[in-house]
Amino acid sequence: MAFDSLSEKLQNVFKNLRRKGRLTEEDVKAALKEVKLALLEADVNFKVVKNFVKSVQERAVGSDVMNGLNPGQMVIKIVNEEMVKLMGSETTEIALKPGIAITVIMMAGLQGAGKTTTTAKIAGKLKQKGKKPLLAACDVYRPAAIAQLQTNGEKQGVEVFSMGDSHKPVNIAKAAVEHASKNGFNVVILDTAGRLHIDEEMMDELIEIKEQVDVSQTILVVDSMTGQDAVNVASTFEEKIGIDGVVLTKLDGDTRGGAALSIRAVTGKPILYIGMGEKLSDLEQFYPDRMASRILGMGDVLTLIEKAQEDLDETKAAEMEKRLRKAQFTFDDYLESMNQMKKMGGLTSILSMMPGMGGSQMKQIEDAVDEKKMARIEAMIYSMTARERSGQDGLSPSRKRRIANGAGVDISDVNRLVKQFDQMKKMMKQMPGMMGKGKRGGKFGGLGGMKFPF
Incomplete structure (x- = not known):
């Protein structure tokens, strides 16, 4: 994903700033030297980088910042504000003529x-x-x-x-x-x-x-x-x-x-x-x-919520919430949660908008939850009977073997799926607020009624 390398380098710089109780002018200059290198490596225009670092330094090396209660956090805040200014501060829409004018x-x-x-x-x-x-x-x-x-x-x-x-x-x-x-x-x-x-x-x-x-x-x-x-x-x-x-x-x-x-x-x-x-x-x-x-x-939860409101099916989310509250989460629901994630661009796209995600963490997730793995989960669930998917019948070893043969996977994959499903079921019972209207209200609230099948 874009910015992964830059994001990881900047987060490491900020981690070091947060560790320091007090900041000296030299600390700020050393941190900004790292920021400058990270931006240049990300192929940001040289003059843009030069002006950006100068602006941050002028604001950061001030007594109100250096002597503040949390100077490291203040410097990060300044970097964030200057970066927003660099990209335009305000969102710009395509200018359209009113009414029937073309x-x-x-x-x-x-x-x-x-x-x-x-x-x-x-x-x-x-x-x-x-x-x-x-x-x-x-x-x-x-x-x-x-x-x-x-x-x-x-x-x-x-x-x-x-x-x-x-x-x-x-x-x-x-x-x-x-x-x-x-x-x-x-x-x-x-x-x-x-x-x-x-x-x-x-x-x-x-x-x-x-x-x-x-x-x-x-x-x-x-x-x-x-x-x-x-x-x-x-x-x-x-x-x-x-x-x-x-x-x-x-x-x-x-x-x-x-x-x-x-x-x-x-x-x-x-x-x-x-x-x-x-x-x-x-x-x-x-x-x-x-x-x-x-x-x-720092993530982008607002865009994540908007994507959820745009792409997810409100009726299905409401139905699933009812079943969750009655502890009726099924393998069909598990499958539906996978489809919801696909609509929103997949798990990697969703997690890239979560705070603290990026760089090596995202790479590990991409490796662990790839498309092939998702396809195997789908195949295993479709190899179950309707009663097995509903959870009405337990999965005996012979049934698991039949499911594994039908999906073309090993029985250990079926055992792993059952274990993940049980863990997710427990998690969903503890987190009913993830569904329906959360504190934010609106069509889906929270994070749009998402459930992650992993």
Whole structure:
């Protein structure tokens, strides 16, 4: 996951600060030297790192901090605040025109950044907000680009406007806006062509569209795995055509994350969304404060709760709560909890938002709870009879052998599953507040009625 290495290094620096009862100026400088190295290794822009460390040091080396009751904690608080400021302080939404007025959004980016998929993801987000978006296929160069947009549009339930690949992109864009005005669409999203590298022809095409179509927002999609190259691409697009915001993709991959910490400071443009996977639902609103919390190992429980409210089935959660209260937790419930986690991006995605999780801890969890292990659990439960899954019949050694044979696993795997199931059942009896409305209230409360099958 993105930021794992950076997060682990920063947490180690902060651990050392917390151990000290009093801090000297030298302690702060030594800690910030480590922070600087960690940020540079994460591919954060050098000038950005220099200014960041300077700002933290100026605030941290003050008598009110050094002589405070908990100076180590105060320094961490300052680092957190400066990191939020670095990424933009406030969450920025795509600016949309009110009512029936048509907002035209032009998507831009290099090939391979995930622009076409992101275009459909944004259309889905706007549809959820009550807008009526129209996707326009303006990439007439890349083979299958139009077909890809049509497939993704269909999955999102969003209409795609296409004129094939024999018309100029600017003419397709104009025709799409005209189609939108005649058919009640209030957002038009133009999926323009990407190139392997920035060239004049590409820029001229985008400039021509902006000159002949009333483009409200120009959004750049960049691949976070390219690190500082992503920042350079953003700077060039801003200089040549002007951009209103950035979407960072592939932040779920093995990326050092420097682009997320550099783009706002270098270009002055906000990050609007972050792509956290290939599924059309894997697009998150970018919150600078939540991202800073993730990077510093403080977790991101708010996003976790929102994901739970968005992805989980309220009726199923309520039914499971009733059964738990009556101590009726079954293997079917166990299976359902696995499916709930899959909807939310899997156990790794969930735990990455929990405070203190990251780095080597996450690696251990990923190794212990992999997809193959989950698939084996599923196979074992499906090899049981309905009565066995309900817990009405005990699992004798002969039944366990039959289940193991049916699932293609060893009998020891079945014994392990039964043991984990019993442990989880006990845990659920002790934690009824994990289900239904917690202290936070809302649709699912707590952590959205999640249960972890491990």
